[in-house]
Amino acid sequence: MKQTGKRLFQYAALFKKPLLIALIFLSVAVATELAGPFIARQMIDTHILGIEKPWYETTSATQTKKAVPYEGTFYKRIDNFAEGEPKGKEVRILQVGSQFLWVDQQIAFDGVRNLADDGKLTITQGTEKAEYAVKKLSIQELYTFYKPEFNSLMKLAGFYLLLIIIGAGFTYGQKYLLQSAANRIIQRMRSDVFAQIQRLPINYFDNQPAGKIVSRITNDTESVRDLYVQVLANFFTGTIYIVGIIAALFVLDYRLALFTLPVIPLLYVWIIVYRKYASFYNHEIRERIGSINGMINEAIQGMTIIQAFRRQKETIQEFEQLNDEYTKYQNKLLSLNSLTSHNLMNVVRNLFFFGLIWYVGGSSINTLITVGVLYAFVDYLNRMFHPMVGIVNQLPNLERALVSADRVFELLDEQGVDVATEKADRYLGNVKFEHVRFAYKEGEDVLKDISFEAKQGQTVALVGHTGSGKSSILNLLFRFYDVNEGRITVDGRDVREMPKQQLRQHMGIVLQDPFLFTGTIASNVSLDDPSITRERVEAALREVGADEMFKSLPHGIDEPVIEKGSTLSAGQRQLISFARALAFDPAILILDEATASIDTETEAIIQAALEVLSKGRTTFIIAHRLSTIKSADQILVLDHGEIVERGNHEELMGLLGRYYQMYQLQQGHPETASAAESEVRSVL
Template identity: 85%
Template sequence: MKQTGKRLFLYAAKFKRTLLLALLFLSFAVATELAGPFIAKQMIDTHILGIEKPWYETQSATKTSKAVAFEQTFYKRSDNFEEGEPKGKEVRILQVGSQFVWLNQALPWDGVRTLTDDSKLRVTQGNEQAEYAVQKLGVQELYSFYQPQFADLMSLAGFYVILIFIGAGFTYGQKYLLQTAANRIIQRMRTDVFAQIQRLPINYFDNQPAGKIVSRITNDTESIRDLYVQVLANFFTGTVYIVGIIVAIFILDYRLALFTLPIIPLLLAWILVYRKYASTINHEIRERISAINGMINEAIQGMAIIRAFRRQKETAAEFEQLNDAYTRYQNKLLSLNSLTSHNLMNVVRNLFFFGLIWYVGGSALNAVITVGVLYAFVDYLNRMFHPMVGIVNQLPNLERALVSADRVFELLDEKGTDVVAAKTARYKGNVSFEHVRFAYKEGEDVLKDISFQAGQGQTVALVGHTGSGKSSILNLLFRFYEVSEGRITIDGRDIRDLSRQQLRQHMGIVLQDPFLFTGTIASNVSLDDPSITRERVEAALRDVGAAEMLGALPRGLDEPVIEKGSTLSAGQRQLISFARALAFDPAILILDEATASIDTETEAVIQAALDVLKKGRTTFIIAHRLSTIRSADLILVLDHGEIVERGNHEELMALHGRYYQMYQLQAGHREIAAAGEAEVPSGL
């Protein structure tokens, strides 16, 4: 997991300028917001409760001096005197309950205040008591003493409003920058993952369901996006807030700050405990959702078979089983989240508030901490728990993102080959297999000591029973797989000395089951290669005899093709695939049972085109219909990975061996089929 975190950090580092600017904006936003309690403290201690500070008689009675007239005498609060300004008699204004009284003298010491009657104030501190003659202040009289503070109060309030707007601007900026960076990070990651798919060997896709691979590119990368947008945003914001609040609390009162420090290790322990249990559950959840995606993809691909064999209920039951397993693990995670949710954090916060009341009320701090300081501290403590709740609430997303990142990086770490853009000159097409052995699984050879030569312009046909190794030979020629022993050369050069892209640059292939991409007929022939012009596409289609057939469609060569070309017939799809190979003018042309899935009439069209097109090209044909390879220059008969017979059609027929038997068998089937058709009454 540490390695995963490091790699996620390296992806983020590619956009460090944007992220650092977002962090700077966040710091400014936090600073403006945390100024609020300090301003409130100033309002309370200086401008509201400051009325209880000592007042002195003064001779300065201007409007700007903040002097207050009371009973024909002017008084100023002690903190409003300028340095060196003379002070007269000291008086006090004291609050007793909800009332304010005038004490026409200094107050030597303070304690619990009570009014014994309308004109007597008793102050009690421990065993000591003192009584003073006082005068109750009316609303208008009290207002006159507060009036000099109104301008400062409004200034502070206006300053706070300005800070709110400034903070809102910085908050918008940091969120925009953070999400922009996150989107660019995920864009880069998806590009890397898709590029990695192009680098992976073919056998990787043989062993991995398509749905699981798609899930890693879409679902898993989207979970990682949540990591950068939501999780890191909350963690960054929360960390900056918590650090800022701790600094502010230390500025207020270091003793109260020390009381709050245990919150930090508590949060860290909380995160560690949660991750310990959530990681395992999230791994299972991601595996289950990948399995569900794989099955959905398989069910869609095989919907015709499912319905034809009435497997709807069985397929639904299999899906329900996967869905139940996924739901079971989701409920486990839900239980864990409920147990460690923000409600528990609220309990911890209330316990800290209780401890604060006990700590302040039962210690000497009760006498030295002002109401403004206590208000600001409680406000800061309450604000500290908000980002902590945000961090705790993001822990499920954090674990889900880290598990998804593990799966994405696992794909990126698969061994692949770099895509090389270098070009190579068109080779002549002399192909040689020299003592080639190959096994898909170690110790289970599917090709055994294969050796043959195919000269430029020759046609080589591969025949044999299913599993004899025909397709494996062509897979090795295309370097979809690497030989276990021996070597394959083209024009005398070992194909392993060329990159796969260079090797395949002058090779074309037509498969038994052609694959068409979403687009048009023309785009499926050219594959949007700018070097393949429209004229070249049309020429390729004419050469394979498909121009007239496909030109009759409503939009001709611009007829839309949906996924896999399901709206076209098997013959039309095969002709498009054949034209695609020819449009790239390959030096080596491979037909992997290319005529097996089309009708006899279309096969005849392709056969007629082949006689012209194979000139100057080395052509390899895998065919079950032996009648289509009679003109091949070399026919290789394979059995269990070995070449048991080789030669042209006449030579092999003269041997009366395996090829002869296969040909006679197919010829017999054709005669029986022809006789059956002749016996059908013409009226039927």
């Protein structure tokens, strides 16, 4: 997991500039927001509760500067006197309940206040008691004493409003920068994953359902995006908030700040315990999502077979099983999240408040804390738990993102081959297999000591029963796989010494079931290669005899092709695939049962084109219809991975062996084939 975090940081480092700016903006936004309780403390302690500070009579010369008239005399609060300014008699204004009282003298000490029915104020502190004659202030009189503070209060309120606006601007900036950077990070990651897919060998896709691979490119990268947009934003914000709040608490009162410090290790332990259990559940959930996507993809691809063989019920049951397993782990994670969610954090917060009341109320510290400090402290404590709740609530997203990142990096770490961009000179096409052995699984050879040579311009046909090794030979030639023993050369050079892309640059292939991409007929021929001109596309279609067929379509060769070319006939798809191979002018042309799925008329068109197009080009043909390979220069008959017969059509027919038997069966002469088989067995 540490390695995953390191690699996620490396991706983030690619866009460090906007992320750093976002972090600075976030710090400014937090600072402006945390200034609020300090301003509130100043308003409460200085300008609201400050009315209880000592007041002094003042001379008429200073009446214009925060002097308050009362019963013919002007008074100023102690903190409004200039340095060296003379003071007269001291008086006090004290609050008891909702009433404000005028005390026309200095008080000896402050403590518990009690107003008797006879208008006497009693102040008690421990065993000491003092009694004062007081006068109740009317609302208008009280307003007069507060009036000098209104200007300062409005300035502080205006300053706070300005901070709110500045904070909102910086918050918008940091969110925009953070999310745009996250989008660019995921864009880069998806590009890397898709590029990695192009580098992976064919056997990787043999062992991985397409839906699971798609899930890693889409679902998993989107979960990683949540890490950068939501999780990191909350963690960054929360961390800066918590650090800033703790610093502010120490400024307010270090004793109260020390009281809150245990919440930090508590949060750390909380995260560790949660991740221990959530990691397993998230791994299982992501695996089930991949399996569900794989099955859905397979079901859609094979819907014709499912419905034709009435397998809908069994398919639904299989899906329900995967869906039930996914739901089971989701519910387990939900239980964990409910147990450790913000509700539990609120309980912890209330316990801290209870502890604070007990601590302040049961100790001498309560006499040293002003109302404004206590208000600011409670406000900060509330603010500190808010980002902590945000962090706790993001823990499920964090685990989901880390698990998804693991799956993405697992794909990126698969051994692949870098795509070579260099252009290679067109080779002649002399192909030679020398004692080649190959197995898809260790100990199960599908090719055994295969040796043959195909010279430039020759046509080599491979025939044999299913599983005899015909397609494996061409897979090795294309380097979809590499040989276990022996070697394959092209123009005398071992294919393993050639970059795969350069080797395939001058090869063309036509499969039995051609794959067409969404686009047009023309784009499927050229594959949007800028070197394949429009004229070349038209020439390729003309040479395979398909130009007239596609001219009848509404848009000609610009006719739209949807996924897999499902609106075209099998013959039309095959002709497009054939024209695609020819448009790239390959030195080696491979036809893997290219005529097996088309009608006789289309086969005749392709056969006629082959006679011209195979000249000067080495052609390999895998064919079940032996009538299509009668003109091949060399025919190799394979059986269980071995070449049992070789020669041209006439030579093999003269052997009266396996090829002769296969040919007679296809021509409708089973009795001749049976006689030939008996003769072969007697010889053996």
